[in-house]
Amino acid sequence: MPNKTEYGGNHKLIGKDYSTMDLHAKVTGQAKYAEDYRAEGMLFAKLLLSPMPHGRVRRIDTSAALAMPGVKGILTVDDLPAPADSLTDNGTVIHANKLGERGLTNEPLYQGEPILAVAAVDELTAAEAIEKIELDMEPLPFVIDPLETLRPGGPNPRVEGNIWYRPPAPPPKPGEAPKGGEGREGREGRGRGAPAPLEVKDWKWTEADFKDFNDGKLPIGKIPEDPGNSWSYGDVDAAFKNAALTLDESFTTPDTSHHCLETRTAMAYWQNGKVYVHTGTQSTIQTVPAIARWLNLKPEQVVLVSEYTGGGFGSKITGAISLIIPALLSKKCNAPVMMRVSREEETFIGRARPSILGRMKVGFSKEGKIIALDMFMLCNTGPYDAAGDAPSSGRIVSLLYQPENMRFRALTVMTNTPPRSAQSSPGGLQGIVVMEPILAKAARQLKVDQVEIRKVNAPEGKAKFGPEQRGRRAYATSAFLKDALDKGAEQFNWKERAASSPKRMGTKVRGVGVSSSCYVGGSTGFDGLLLIKPDGRVCFQSGIGNLGTESVIDVHRVAAEILGVPWEKCDVCWGTNDKHLPWTCVSGGSQTTHAMTRAAHAVATEAVQRLKEVAAKSMGGSPENYEVANERVFRKGGGGGMTLAQAAEKAIKLGGIYDGHDANPDVNRFTKAAAAALAGQGFIASARDKYPHDGQTHSYVATFAEVEVDLETGKYYLTDFLAYADVGTVLHPKALGGQVLGRSTLGIGHAIGQKWVMDPNYGAMLSRRFHHSKPPTILDVPAKMEWAALDIPDPETPVGSRGIGEPPVGGGCAAILNAIANAVGDEVFRRAPVYADGILLALENGHPMDHALTAHV
Amino acid sequence: MEVMFDMPDESNIKEVLKGVSRRKFIQGVIAGGAGVSAATYLFRASTATSAASAGERLITINVNGRDRRVDVMKQETLAMTLRYKLGLTGTKIGCDRAECGACTVLIDGVPRYSCSTLTHTVRNAKVLTIEGLAKEDGTLHPVQQGIIEEQGFQCAFCMSGFVMASVGFLQTNPNPTRAELAHGISGNLCRCQDYDKILTALLRGAEIMRGEATHA
Structure with a gap:
């Protein structure tokens, strides 16, 4: 079938290609990103980063630095506004987290956390001043591995403990008005008591919980009561008894830095009582109240300039808190301040996707239908706010594979590693990547075609997912994933290629893989x-x-x-x-x-x-x-x-x-x-937007890949790739294609090479730069990749279009993993990314040798 | 200005390449006498402090067809000179260590990482940046035009580097296959990972350069 290239039907603009008006400035070098701005008398800031993963500042002597000519000021945590509660634009109270990230600190919780910043007339002077600062620190216990901190007597990443814990909300007292939210979306204004502030708690498992650890099985211990992290539907235990095949597998996904090509550089100055901030962001308007909150200003006092942003992927949702450093230094020194964030600094403060250790016990019918799923996810979130990846992974797996009976449990643990945040398909990637190799293995054992087993389990129409809440389960607005699997299989010539795979040619073997993928695809009310x-x-x-x-x-x-x-x-x-x-x-x-x-x-x-x-x-x-x-x-x-x-x-x-x-x-x-x-x-x-909207919007992708593995070297190459998307009405085909394949490749990076490596003895990051962390290059992907879209409108939105940033990501990774397993067998890897040495060692030993449960190796 | 499409002089390429070995680069930095090793890549204002001007000197470099007099430190990189002394901010710094190619410019027609080129090594060379690629009347270079037509690139922070690398590569191979062009620009990293659309757009630019394509 030819690649579908005509979209838009009878529309004049919707679905038609055109060139966007921001392109000319980009191709001529006129487009200004944050670091391209200059201001009269602009100073430069440099950061002093913590040399240790956890410690307490006992004394800072800045006198020699301040005495240097050209040094204009130093900012420490004592100069930052105290965390204050705030009211969002929607009227929701955001309780200040007294234990949250503030931008600078006297108790660094990861190596590379900023302790102070120096402003000087140029960067050399600022860097020299940093060298002259005397810093006396008391080292504190640290931990970088989420399982290590859960062991009995294991070290804690924070003095207070290792997990975030929200005590159950007390019921409102009779006659007491609900606290918080006066606005239309005030989440706290619905008759329940305001939630208690988050606490940090010490959480440990027992020795018995770790009994299968040495066999590579992820331990499952107790978790706190929390409806987002613990739910079930159906009768899981009974359903396992009827399973024709039950698989119980553990799998580990990598920590991956966002590494936007533009770091979170920011420049700021004050004029007439307003702060002007130049920085990259994923939302121009929503960053305004965020900056106001961080600086304790009114939104009217904030002017944000962000015409071009050099990548975000979830790491610059409303800019980055580090922007308060040049803003406050500027106020202190009464001059504009540019803080250029270097690539290594970006590794520390620039955010990353959290790794998840997953264990899934899956019961299949003989046709390959998932009749029972017991899913446990352990997420390593770094030392600050809990990433939402783990709870999200359960909902996505429930929707994408429609298990008839399901139990979901998750625990998000803190460690002394750089802070995580959402990254394209947060939780979706991890859930899909843990599930897909199991599905591929089950299809082989049950002798069911790989596309068929995904169709048997695929969501359709207003597919339900997740647990019952207030008497009903959530459901999708629509899903046409089966169509995407069919059309993609046809375009990829799946049947013929699957029948002849794995195909051995001398020392090389080719394998093919397919993956389902989905993620949330839209919000409403703007x-x-x-x-x-x-x-x-x-x-x-x-x-x-x-x-x-x-x-x-x-x-x-x-x-x-x-x-x-x-x-x-x-x-x-x-x-x-x-x-x-x-x-x-x-x-x-x-x-x-x-x-x-x-x-x-x-x-x-x-x-x-x-x-x-x-x-x-x-x-x-x-x-x-x-x-x-x-x-x-x-x-x-x-x-x-x-x-x-x-x-x-x-x-x-x-x-x-x-x-x-x-x-x-x-x-x-x-x-x-x-x-x-x-x-x-x-x-x-x-x-x-007040249009009705029945269900939760998701987009879907069917992904197909072929790899060629050299059995003598373990090295493998991607030789073919197709992503077939179900994203509703196509709005701008070329931009959509860029997103489908670009975000697929972001996922591919998780399969073929991108990860963090840390030194467990010192808690130090070793993969600080591109050539260590290995994001995909143009030579890591086939010179021609294919994409297409169904172009079926979503019935629950007037234009019919859904979003596409996240949905391809999980499929990009999982289709590669499945193709590798097709080529070299199921017992080769238990974690991603898959490296050549891992393939060679596994083939030599007959089982995976990749230390699946150890963090950051 | 007119854009030069002729092949760069062979001996010039050798001279330029000889100038950028890592060893030479580091030697140059050491010779520059930077006291703080971690600070050698940092920006130093030329006039702000009197102490800073020791070791700096006024040199002339030819950028985008014009001779520019500029006060540079011995350890100053071309990327910093372009961005902070000459106001040419179209050249981006993505890594500052020759990993990502965002800072690629043409030096005597050869694509080079300006973050890892010392400014004083290009005194006798012609430097072309993204700002100098279009004609003075605003007519875009074919590679730029190809990007506009194919909606190439996403965030575009990597774009000027890719464009300069492509323009340099297409001078040596004006009619590359998709795979050949991919190899030719593999020293450039795109974190939006928009590689497929980038290749399509740059190949479109190559077509226009060869005069084969009718405009869409």
């Missing part, structure tokens, strides 16, 4: 804001971060199409809240295409209605007598009309709701403020 100027041009205000996925621009083509305005007459305004941007989702979690096409649809629909009203007020009749098309608003069936340019002029005269002096009452206060700031410039419409 705002659109557009302006039609008296010259007839339409400007879409976009609060989305510009990561190059192009959703910052693509989503507005929906509004242009509804308004009937040619794209050449449209501008997109993005990159700084100084340009007055609406409340927008973060460009993370694959939300944007779904959430912001909905918002674009809402604001365009609102604009059409208001334009009809403007016409009716000018030319008589009722709004219903008018329609909007071809850059005009005119009477249906002929008669009078006006251009959008004229309507814009009329809107300015009318004022009120028509020119931004009044905003749509549904929209967020940030959107209201933006509309007010733009007021009077033309016709202005704002709207919030």
Whole structure:
């Protein structure tokens, strides 16, 4: 079957390729990222990083450093605002975590944690000043391996313990008003008592829990009571009794630094009581309240500039807390401060995906249906906030493989390793990568085709997943994964290739693999804001971060199409809240295409209605007598009309709701403020996405891969790759293809090479740079990779489009692992990535030799 | 300015390559007399402190067709000179240690990592950066045009390095296969991992360069 390349059907803009307006600045080198800005009198900051994985600062002597010419100031944790509770824009109280990350510290919890920062006239001077600082530290016990800290008597990463623990919420006292959330999404305002603050607790397992450790089986001990980390449905134990095949396997996924090519460099200065911050972020508008919270300011006092961001992948959701260092140094020194973050510093403070040790006991029917699943996930989150990967992995596995009966347990443990955060498909990758090799093995043992076993277990339609909550289970908006598996198998010529695999050719053997994959694909409830100027041009205000996925621009083509305005007459305004941007989702979690096409649809629909009203007020009749098309608003069936340019002029005269002096009452206060700031410039419409939405939006990918393994060297190459996506309506094919294959390759990195290596004796990071941590290069992937999309609209969203950032990631990794196992057998690896030496050793010894349960090797 | 498509002079390439061996680079750094080894790659303002100016000297380098007088330290890298002395911020620093290629520029037509090239070694060479690639009338270089047409790259922090590496490579092999071009630009890293679309876009640029393609 030929690769599907035609999308968009009868649409004018949706589904059609075009070149985004940010590209010209990028190809000519004019696009400015954070480090490309200069400010008069700009100082440079350098960080003093902790040399040890856990310790306490006893004394700092900065006198020699401060005496140096050119040194302007030093910032320590004592200069940071105390953590304060705050109210989110949605009215939810965010309780300050007194034990959370603050940016600088006197008790570093990982090697490389910043202790202080020096500002000087240039970096050399700042670096020399760092060398002159006398630092006296008391080393404290540390641990980098999540199983080591759980052993009886094992070391703790923090003085207080090794896990986050939230005591059960006390019931509200009679007559007491619910605390917190006054807003529409106030999660705490629903009659339950406010949750108790998080505590750090010491959590240990027993010796007996570790009895199978030496056999490579992941120990499973007790876990705290927590509905997100412990749930089940059906009767798992009974179902195992009916299983035709039961497999019980342990598998370990790697820690992988995000390593955005642009580090979290930031430049800041203060002017007229406002802080101006230049940095990369995944959401222009949502970073504003985050900076305000970190600096204890009002959002009105923050100006963020982030027109171009050099990669995020979950590590710059609302910028990074390290940006407060140049901001506060700037205040202290009364001069702009640039903090260039080096590649090694980025390894420490730049975030990473947490590794997960997983153990799954899976019961299959003879057809390969999963009838029972007992899943346990142990997540290593580093010393600060618990990554959500472990709880997320259970929900994704439940949806993607539809086990009839399932028990899920997870524990997230702290260690003295750099902090983790969400990375493309957080938890999804780990869940899929632990499950897929088991599924592949079961298919071989049951003699079921690999594509068939995935179809037998695939979600379809409004597939249910997860546990029962308040009397019902969650379900997907839609799922067409079976179609993607079928079409992908056809395009990949799966049947023929699977029948002849593994194929031995001299010292080489080829294997093929397939994987299912999915992740959350969209959120709802955000705002659109557009302006039609008296010259007839339409400007879409976009609060989305510009990561190059192009959703910052693509989503507005929906509004242009509804308004009937040619794209050449449209501008997109993005990159700084100084340009007055609406409340927008973060460009993370694959939300944007779904959430912001909905918002674009809402604001365009609102604009059409208001334009009809403007016409009716000018030319008589009722709004219903008018329609909007071809850059005009005119009477249906002929008669009078006006251009959008004229309507814009009329809107300015009318004022009120028509020119931004009044905003749509549904929209967020940030959107209201933006509309007010733009007021009077033309016709202005704002709207919030209030469209119905039944179910939880996910996108799906069927992934196919072929590898060639050299049995003499263990080295293997990817020789073919196809990702077939179920992402709803295709919005911008080339951008989508970039995401499908780009995020697949991010997953491939987890299979073929990317990981952390740490020294267990000193708790020191050894893989500090690209050539240690080995993200995929252009030679690690086939010179031609294939992708396609079903282009079936999601029924629960007006445009039909879903997000795509995360869904391919797990499949990219797992399809490679499955292809390797097809080539060289099931008993070769128990962890990813799979290295040549691991393959050779396993083939020589007849079983995996890769120390599956040891962290950071 | 006009972009040069002719082959670089052989002897010049050798001279340039001779200048960048790791050993030479380190020797150069040591000779520069940097007191703080960890600080050798850092930015030093040329006029801010009087102590800093010792060992600096005014040199002339030819960048994007123009002779530029610039005050550089002996251990200063070309990436820092371009970005902080000449305002040419299109050249990016992604790793500062010759791992990622984001800083790639052409030196006498040869792609080189400017983060690992000492500025004083390019005094007699012609440096071309991303800013000098388009014609003065704004006409884009074919490789730039190919990227626009194919929506190449995502975040684009790596883009100027890839573009300069491609322009250099295509001078030696104007009609590469997909795999040959991949090898030619394999010294560049893209963390968005948009490699497939990058190759498509750069090959489109090669087509335009050869004058084969009709514009879409």
